Amino acid sequence: MTDVLDTRRPTRLPAAFNRLAWSNLAAQSAEQIALAAAPIVAVLLLHADAGATGALQTAVTLPFLLFAIPAGLLADRMSRRTLMVVAEAVRALALTGILLLLVTGGLTLWWMALLGFASVCGTVAYSVAAPALVPALVGQSDLAAANSRIELARTIAFAGGPALGGALVGWIGGASAFGIAAALSLAAVLLLARIAEPIRYAPPKRHPWQELKDGAAFVACHPLLRPVFVTQLIFGTASFALMGVFIPYGVGHLQLSAVGIGLTLAMYGVGMIVGALLATRAMRRLPFGVVVALGPVSGFAASLLMVATIYLPVGALAGLSFFVMGAGPILWVISTTTLRQAVTPAHLLGRVSAINILSYGARPLGSAIAALVGGTFGAEPCLYVAAAGFALQALVILASPVVALRRQPDMMAQAAA
Template identity: 45%
Template sequence: MPTVRLKLPGSFFRVGWSSVLVQFAEQIALTAAPLVAVLLFASTPTETALLQVAHTLPFLLFAIPVGLIVDRTAHKTVLIVSESLRAVTLGVVVVLLALDALTFPALVVIGFVGAIGTVAFSVTAPAVVPQLVARDQFTQANRWLELGRSAAFIGGPAVAGLLVSWTGAPGSFVAAAALCVFGVLLLMRLHLRREPAADARPVLRALREGAGFAWSNALLRPIIVTSFAFNVGWFAVQAVFIVYAIDNLAMGSEGVGVTLAVYGLGMVIGAGLAPAITRRLLVGRATLLGPVCGFAASAALTLTLLSPTPVLAGLAYFLLGLGPTIWAITTTSIRQAVTPMHMLGRVSSLLVMASYGARPFGAALAAVASALWGSAGALLLATVLFAAQLAYVARSQLVRLHALPV
């Protein structure tokens, strides 16, 4: 008997479209900030790298505290405040540009503050989904969110580049700020069935409770460990790929751009295939596709050391978009199904920190490996990391899960 897919409720789409808007705004800002830094301040590669640190460090510093706040504060309030913070910081950049008063240090600080809003939204949105949709719609809802994220990853940088070239530096920040404002307006009309109850327990006790639950759960622990290991390997690749592609694969800037765009294509196809895959495979087997594709991608890049062809690099980035998107959809649904409502914020924050906090470690390891053994050393290190995460998750209870827990 065919499965009947229920229509997602309108309340979900207020959060969903708000998420799409904030993702687009984030990608536009992430692309525009280094462009502005180079065009206005003639920034060096070290300085543009500092901008990236400013946009990623809040995930490591604030994910856990934000998770605690989410479990103790009205989710609608956190969503609105986080997106408003992003809109305000983008608006400040626009004003400073208009007054010809923007400096590089100010751009770094504003980017750091704005990223705190992104952290809060990233932690809160998955915690809200179970309040808006039925349990058997978790995968459908998370697929919708991943499709929006994929579209933002593909379209955001392109839109930012066009806006900077057509309208100058302020145009991209005006667009990003406007998207955040529209997102806030959508959230103003959001109605949630239940908000967190008051919690007067000491902060450390609440944090230990959330971390203890996640780490002791046989399904959540492999998700956390695998997410961390995957992202260390992923950013080890990211740290050296552009230089490696130009120096070793004879790729120009256009070729690199096409390869990175193929990554976004893989994300879209992964999100599109997720429902069919989860219908035909056990839920646990579907989660294995992310680690498998990560290892296959790193192996393809390693093969370019022997056969330096851009086709292998394109295949690698396609797989890095495809499998991890299916992983994100299925594991987010599992997390929402097994985690008690009052802990969703803290558990979500652990995943956000494991995923985003791993990235500076991956880049640092790649820097050391490439300094000692060149780009080849960084690629081989990434392959070892991807192999380790695959071996770990393949032996876990996660891959033997038949269906979402009830």
């Protein structure tokens, strides 16, 4: 086993992984189009008020908290490809159900919430199983390139999906948006069905609670994964605290129009795409730990740029802040996913991936901080609170042994072999 990855050879990923990557692009696009179309249809067609749209948003975020861990357990007990096929089929059926109800005039907010909930349950299972499947399809030296391609697809869907979903509803109608989303989801199912997943050793099944404890204990006790999880938890809280006050802050303090707000927020997606495109090159030329640290440090820098707009109220400076916040942290996602895949035993990958997804539960906490601090003291103090959070998450990772890694760790499966 070599200690140094060969960074000179071109990256040629296997056909099975390429099918997974295309499936991921289709699935992520379906998700983003549907998520954008749902509240617009709820307001314009079903006449939902703020309370109803808030309840709808709650329904489509609950699965991340309720089902991430059970999905991780399933991903370690059964074929990950099969789990992803079933999960994506559930999403396709849910989206088709919304489409049929729209066409027949039977759609209600209750049906929208129920089918949206079912659709996101599919999203959660797919998102948990996909990172666990990647190491079975590519070699150790190609993990970073594979994760970069997966994240590039996600960022393209994240950047373009909402705009496409909104445009489809506005130009053609809600049925077209959900029809295209359902078709993309079905395409993801067909691509997944053609992947030949290598047979893996299945350890003896034990009580589900004990298996869940094993996954949590592995992350909590691992010197590399524990600070990564804590950093991600704090980052999610701080970023949503900032996002929660930006629109009123942008309108009131920065004097941005609706178009200006949209363009400023779009810089986040632009930054993600640029970061994903540069990720493989960065991970080949820089020490692995440095690439990991770039995300949290960039997040802190972005928060300082946003604080600077308090004293220099220029929309372009806020746009630069969102660009940096998108470009740096996408390197974090790619590098820490690679790290997680490398240091986790194959039989635990599903549960460890689920714990990572569970960290998304910090988002409501960040939104609550924005509501409390922003509502009580104003947007500017909330920007300072968010910056303090970004500083804390950068300190956590910089004080950890992760930043000392010179190269990507060897994969556990290979080490065992």
